[in-house]
Amino acid sequence: MTTHATAHHDDHHDDKPHGFLHRWVYSTNHKDIGTLYLIFAFIMVCVGAAFSGVIRTELMKPGLQFVQPYFFNEMTTMHGLVMIFGAIMPSFVGLANWMIPMMIGAPDMALPRMNNWSFWILPFAFFLLLSTLFIPGGAPAGGWTMYPPLSIQGGDSVALMVFSIHLMGISSIMGAINIIATILNMRAPGMDLLKMPVFVWSWLITAFLLIAVMPVLAGAVTMLLTDRYFGTSFFNAAGGGDPVMYQHIFWFFGHPEVYIMILPAFGIISEIVPTFSRKPLFGYQAMVYALASIAFLSFIVWGHHMFTVGMPLGGELYFMYATMLIAIPTGVKVFNWVSTMWGGSMTFEAPMLWAIAFIVLFTIGGFSGVMLALVPADFQYQDTYFVVAHFHYVLVTGALFAIIGAIYYWWPKWTGRMYNETWAKVHFWWSAVFVNVLFFPQHFLGLAGMPRRIPDYNVAFADWNLVSTIGAYGMYLTPFMFFFILWHSKKHGAPAAARAWEGAHGLEWTVPSPAPFHTFSTPPVIHDEDLAHGDVSH
Amino acid sequence: MVDDTAAGNSIQRNKRLLTRALAVCGAMFLFGFACVPLYRIACEHVFRNKIYNTADSAKGFRVDESRWVTVQFVGNVNSQLDWSFAPEQVTMRVHPGAVNDAWYDAANKAQTAIVGNAVPSIAPSQGSPYFNKIECFCFTEQVLKPGESRRMPVKFVVDPKLPKTIDTLTLSYTFYNNRPATKKLAEQTQATQPPNS
Ligand code: HEM
Ligand SMILES: [Cu+2]
Numbered sequence: 001m002t003t004h005a006t007a008h009h010d011d012h013h014d015d016k017p018h019g020f021l022h023r024w025v026y027s028t029n030h031k032d033i034g035t036l037y038l039i040f041a042f043i044m045v046c047v048g049a050a051f052s053g054v055i056r057t058e059l060m061k062p063g064l065q066f067v068q069p070y071f072f073n074e075m076t077t078m079h080g081l082v083m084i085f086g087a088i089m090p091s092f093v094g095l096a097n098w099m100i101p102m103m104i105g106a107p108d109m110a111l112p113r114m115n116n117w118s119f120w121i122l123p124f125a126f127f128l129l130l131s132t133l134f135i136p137g138g139a140p141a142g143g144w145t146m147y148p149p150l151s152i153q154g155g156d157s158v159a160l161m162v163f164s165i166h167l168m169g170i171s172s173i174m175g176a177i178n179i180i181a182t183i184l185n186m187r188a189p190g191m192d193l194l195k196m197p198v199f200v201w202s203w204l205i206t207a208f209l210l211i212a213v214m215p216v217l218a219g220a221v222t223m224l225l226t227d228r229y230f231g232t233s234f235f236n237a238a239g240g241g242d243p244v245m246y247q248h249i250f251w252f253f254g255h256p257e258v259y260i261m262i263l264p265a266f267g268i269i270s271e272i273v274p275t276f277s278r279k280p281l282f283g284y285q286a287m288v289y290a291l292a293s294i295a296f297l298s299f300i301v302w303g304h305h306m307f308t309v310g311m312p313l314g315g316e317l318y319f320m321y322a323t324m325l326i327a328i329p330t331g332v333k334v335f336n337w338v339s340t341m342w343g344g345s346m347t348f349e350a351p352m353l354w355a356i357a358f359i360v361l362f363t364i365g366g367f368s369g370v371m372l373a374l375v376p377a378d379f380q381y382q383d384t385y386f387v388v389a390h391f392h393y394v395l396v397t398g399a400l401f402a403i404i405g406a407i408y409y410w411w412p413k414w415t416g417r418m419y420n421e422t423w424a425k426v427h428f429w430w431s432a433v434f435v436n437v438l439f440f441p442q443h444f445l446g447l448a449g450m451p452r453r454i455p456d457y458n459v460a461f462a463d464w465n466l467v468s469t470i471g472a473y474g475m476y477l478t479p480f481m482f483f484f485i486l487w488h489s490k491k492h493g494a495p496a497a498a499r500a501w502e503g504a505h506g507l508e509w510t511v512p513s514p515a516p517f518h519t520f521s522t523p524p525v526i527h528d529e530d531l532a533h534g535d536v537s538h
Numbered sequence: 539m540v541d542d543t544a545a546g547n548s549i550q551r552n553k554r555l556l557t558r559a560l561a562v563c564g565a566m567f568l569f570g571f572a573c574v575p576l577y578r579i580a581c582e583h584v585f586r587n588k589i590y591n592t593a594d595s596a597k598g599f600r601v602d603e604s605r606w607v608t609v610q611f612v613g614n615v616n617s618q619l620d621w622s623f624a625p626e627q628v629t630m631r632v633h634p635g636a637v638n639d640a641w642y643d644a645a646n647k648a649q650t651a652i653v654g655n656a657v658p659s660i661a662p663s664q665g666s667p668y669f670n671k672i673e674c675f676c677f678t679e680q681v682l683k684p685g686e687s688r689r690m691p692v693k694f695v696v697d698p699k700l701p702k703t704i705d706t707l708t709l710s711y712t713f714y715n716n717r718p719a720t721k722k723l724a725e726q727t728q729a730t731q732p733p734n735s
Contacts, residue, residue: 110548110555111552111556114556173563177555177556177559177560180555180559181551181552181555181556181559184551184555185548185551185555186548211559211562211566212562212566213566215563215566215567215570216566216570218567218570219566219568219569223571231717231718231721233718237655238616238654238655238715238716238717239655239718240655242577245573245574248573249570252573310663312663
């Protein structure tokens with residue numbers, strides 16, 4: 001079928017389209033789109049980090065030194081929106097694009113044209129959002145949670161923010177539908193659902209979460225828009241509405257959203273740990289069921305973000321117990337990773353280091369989450385830096401560390417080159433130290449009562465804030481390190497074997513490195529040892 | 539070719555999945571809006587917490603003369619509303635079951651007519667279901683012309699079933715500018731009064 005194509009390209013083994021426009025803008029190739037997503041996410045990490053630089057610099061000392069309070073609030077809001085919707089989520093979608101077809105033996109994503117759309121909407125969405133920094137009235141400043149009435153006061157950034165969130169929602173919904181269609185319809189013969197790699201499972205479940213809750217967020221921000229511009233009173237007390245209702249709707253989206261940002265990370269860790277422990281994943285089925293039950297529970301615990309709004313006592317107790325229930329399937333996962341390592345012949349290449357750091361530090365975030373789930377304690381912690389510490393442990397040392405580990409892990413497959421292990425270890429240890437210097441003291445600040453989202457604070461909080469800012473400055477070097485390690489590898493790295501890691505199993509390691517432009521055009525014959533999880537008897 | 543039908547099948551299946559998934563998305567988008575009535579039903583019927591103003595009757599309570607309850611009155615004005623607003627009495631001692639009258643005063647300090655709405659709240663919240671307002675200025679919109687002031691009544695009964703642990707209730711109101719109504723009022727007055735120059 002490709003005879004005419006090969007006839008025209010005299011020397012190429014791949015029939016890649018030529019020219020920037022055709023190769024990238026019109027791309028329907030899952031690998032190229034995956035690359036686009038990852039590059040976009042990297043740029044957004046840098047933008048979001050710059051915003052946090054303003055925040056941490058202002059907070060280095062008590063008093064107002066560098067920025068006005070309103071601008072400070074714009075920075076906290078934009079930092080949250082950019083990191084969540086621009087950095088973490090697109091990175092995971094990029095990894096899904098690259099890896100899912102290769103892991104299940106499919107030639108491409110199920111709906112390649114839609115795949116192109118779901119990526120190319122994103123730059124426009126973020127252009128709208130970031131442009132608010134330059135309009136009269138400034139960027140949104142009411143927090144990433146956009147609680148009314150505060151979020152709909154201020155300038156016309158409200159409208160731009162709402163439209164950009166609509167676009168991001170459309171993009172992630174299309175991406176999610178594509179992933180579901182790929183996994184359900186495109187698996188190679190013999191790749192039963194319960195033989196799929198856990199990364200694929202985690203994305204299947206995440207994609208269902210996405211199509212269930214992104215439309216709810218779209219509805220909530222639409223109501224904000226009509227309240228602001230068209231005289232409705234969904235959340236306006238004067239017109240008979242209720243601002244607390246917004247919080248219910250938002251967190252009905254918001255809590256599943258935080259799991260959207262962690263389930264694919266669970267999947268990644270479940271790939272990396274067995275490889276470098278040279279053992280199959282412990283309790284494969286338990287891992288899959290744990291993912292599913294976390295996803296289910298995530299729909300019924302949203303109230304733990306609202307303990308202080310004045311809920312009936314029964315509601316508080318219900319949300320407290322339901323939230324604590326999530327710790328059980330989460331614990332199952334942590335113990336299974338540890339059991340996978342137990343007695344394995346472990347080595348500590350960079351992906352494994354990031355994965356182990358994930359397990360330890362994410363668990364710290366899980367513990368602070370359980371503390372926050374205790375109603376009487378949460379009245380004290382709500383809206384303090386303790387919450388900030390909690391969600392940065394789960395999102396930075398959780399989601400982001402897993403993403404970095406995944407990039408190191410699959411990089412040889414993508415580029416056909418190894419990275420420099422020494423520098424990767426420097427990158428890791430540098431990050432592991434400074435991320436804790438940055439976020440651990442925020443636990444102390446929160447317990448001592450420092451509120452979040454404030455530009456100035458009591459001198460009593462000065463010391464730990466300075467420590468935290470030093471940690472932040474350390475972290476700002478890491479994107480540069482990462483960039484140069486990958487750049488150097490791309491240019492000068494040693495060639496990678498098809499099975500780049502000795503203990504790696506799974507279909508992606510049966511194709512050459514770098515993976516050719518088209519893989520599995522004919523479905524592969526699956527051998528037992530190609531399955532990622534060894535035990536195929538179940 | 540065999541391959542073609544296989545490919546055709548998978549395109550069919552992808553299309554079916556796409557329509558179903560989009561239907562789920564549409565349904566969830568509508569669910570977001572369905573939360574608005576669902577929320578009201580949950581508040582009023584499940585948690586007995588009134589978020590919309592409705593008049594309650596005295597329900598034929600028997601006056602419990604053996605018991606005194608202190609009712610405190612608070613009045614706040616939202617920063618967007620240029621009114622003054624305060625209770626005439628700070629506290630009252632009442633018997634559960636008896637009908638009582640309290641008064642609030644409001645005055646418009648702005649140069650234009652403004653429509654305001656007051657939103658009531660009872661503390662402690664456990665006492666809220668037992669505080670019945672028979673008549674209240676918060677049931678309706680209040681229109682004040684520039685400089686106009688008004689005495690406004692609240693008629694209330696404390697339910698004798700009020701838990702024994704509660705001996706003080708605080709009734710507080712926040713007055714908000716009802717912007718859509720204020721705007722409509724301004725447009726109407728402009729339409730009816732021809733410009734006088
Ligand atoms: C055992 C698991 C977890 C529990 C019990 C838990 C519990 C909580 C609770 C109770 C709060 C509300 C605190 C407050 O505002 O007073 C909270 C906030 C938060 N959690 Fe978790 N959490 C868990 C895991 C996660 C994970 C895995 C993520 C994300 C990957 C996450 C992200 C967040 C975020 C972003 C917030 C703050 C939202 C905001 O107010 O801006 N949590 N968590
Ligand atoms: Cu939550």
